[in-house]
Amino acid sequence: MKYEYLLDWYDSNKRTLPWRNTKDPYMIWLSEIMLQQTQVSVVIPYYNKWIKTFPTIEKVAKADLDNLLKLWEGLGYYSRCRNFHKASQYVVTNYKGIIPRDYDLFIALPGVGEYIASAVMSIAYDQSYPAIDGNLKRVISRYLGLRKITKRNLFRIKKKLNTMIQINPGDINQALMDIGSSICKSTIAKCSICPLNITCKAASSLDATQYPEKKKKKSIPTKHFISGYISYDNYILITKRPSTGLLAGLWELPMVEYRNDSKLIDVLNDYTTKSLGCGVNIINKIGVVKHAYSHYKICITLFKCEPKNINVKNSQWIHLNEIDDFTFSKANHKLFNSIGIIND
DNA sequence: TATGCGTGGAG
DNA sequence: TCTCCAAGCAT
The missing domain is CATH 3.90.79.10 (Nucleoside Triphosphate Pyrophosphohydrolase)
Known part of the structure; x- marks a missing residue:
């Protein structure tokens, strides 16, 4: 298989993370919610504390929102917590507590977007959806030599990923995320140790970090x-x-x-x-x-x-x-x- | 498409 | 201190 070397790389380089010891879609879903715009090292203690208190989705559904928010205190973006509570109640009420295997049903839940739906469907249920987060956008933009994240280029990224995730999509997605977070970072690209460097367009350019272009930040009042x-x-x-x-x-x-x-x-x-x-x-x-x-x-x-x-x-x-x-x-x-x- | 939505780490 | 960044989603 064409991209088996990515799986090999992942096997020997993947980070050991609490939510990687399981295929439980509830735990993987929770981790993805917590990881939105939030660093892994910050999430780990919150994730462990949460799973200890609420080992199943039924416990979350039954809990008071105030108790959930207390566990979330300090993590930020609190609507993630409120939406997860709502979504859990919906799953327990309408799906007998079983998280849908159907992408369209799952993405319809509050707080679940394209990325999280694809991540959970691929990691927990082995379905071929490209989980395009900030890492994959950056890694594949560089791989394809794309300067800008436009709608058309996003389509190219998705098309490329679809060719990569035909076998073991969950591990391929996570391999690319790990490459993005440890090798192909926003401001530093360690192309010499990257498993993609042979065919990566940006790796053969003068400066891989020039791909894709960064948006200018607005000053805040x-x-x-x-x-x-x-x-x-x-x-x-x-x-x-x-x-x-x-x-x-x-x-x-x-x-x-x-x-x-x-x-x-x-x-x-x-x-x-x-x-x-x-x-x-x-x-x-x-x-x-x-x-x-x-x-x-x-x-x-x-x-x-x-x-x-x-x-x-x-x-x-x-x-x-x-x-x-x-x-x-x-x-x-x-x-x-x-x-x-x-x-x- | 742009903006609202939190916090802590890193340089 | 300051600025940017970190596994996005809702509107």
């Missing part, structure tokens, strides 16, 4: 927030974010965006009075926390406050001991650290 550490006795006030959008369903210290022309002191009292019902007296400034999301940065100024009254709406008083029971974003953990509350 900074938004300014004011936040309140509002407490009495050992209780603090937290709010739950909306169920859609950024950090959906996570908890946070009350915070509100302000404009440059607004009076900082008034903003927090207005917000807590109108939206939370308590209103605050500001005691002192605790500090400033900066954090970056993928599409904008935030700068949060945190004030220690006392509530004018403790009857609140759209928010909840929790004891300091209970903080670990709720899911907070990274920015909020930075706020906690600035206060001196150290938690995981």
Whole structure:
């Protein structure tokens, strides 16, 4: 077979990863969800913790979303977790807990796109679908000498891959992913040790990393927030974010965006009075926390406050001991650290 | 097709 | 510190 050398390379060079010890489609699916835009080394502990807690898809379907989000805390892109929960419930309800072998049925599930559908169908079920992630796009672009990722070139990449995955598609897909992550990286191409180097167009060029062209990144804006550490006795006030959008369903210290022309002191009292019902007296400034999301940065100024009254709406008083029971974003953990509350 | 969606590692 | 990058999907 023409591409058997890729399988040979994979056998002796593949990384040992927790989700490679199994053909269980649930585990492979979970790993693919977690690995979206996320480094392998970051995913491994989250994956192990999740599988230990939820060894089957039925357990996921039965779980409360808040408990799932707590396990996901810190991994980012939390809609992956919400979609996986929904999809698990759909599979348990409609497919008796058996993950569909049919590509069209599987890709119809929330959070499953072309890549994940192809990866699971090929790795777990040995079906010939090219799992075209960022690695394969880059590796095959270079192999074919393609400068740009256009629709037409993507078609060429898919066509080429279809000739490569006729036998053992799961291992071929993963071999190419491993080549992409260890040899044919975005900024470094170690062509001398690449099993594809004989026939690779980019390998015989001056600089393989010129393929394909990188998109220019747009600079991202900074938004300014004011936040309140509002407490009495050992209780603090937290709010739950909306169920859609950024950090959906996570908890946070009350915070509100302000404009440059607004009076900082008034903003927090207005917000807590109108939206939370308590209103605050500001005691002192605790500090400033900066954090970056993928599409904008935030700068949060945190004030220690006392509530004018403790009857609140759209928010909840929790004891300091209970903080670990709720899911907070990274920015909020930075706020906690600035206060001196150290938690995981 | 472009943008929203998080976080931590690496240079 | 700053910037780019890392197994994408939804809209």
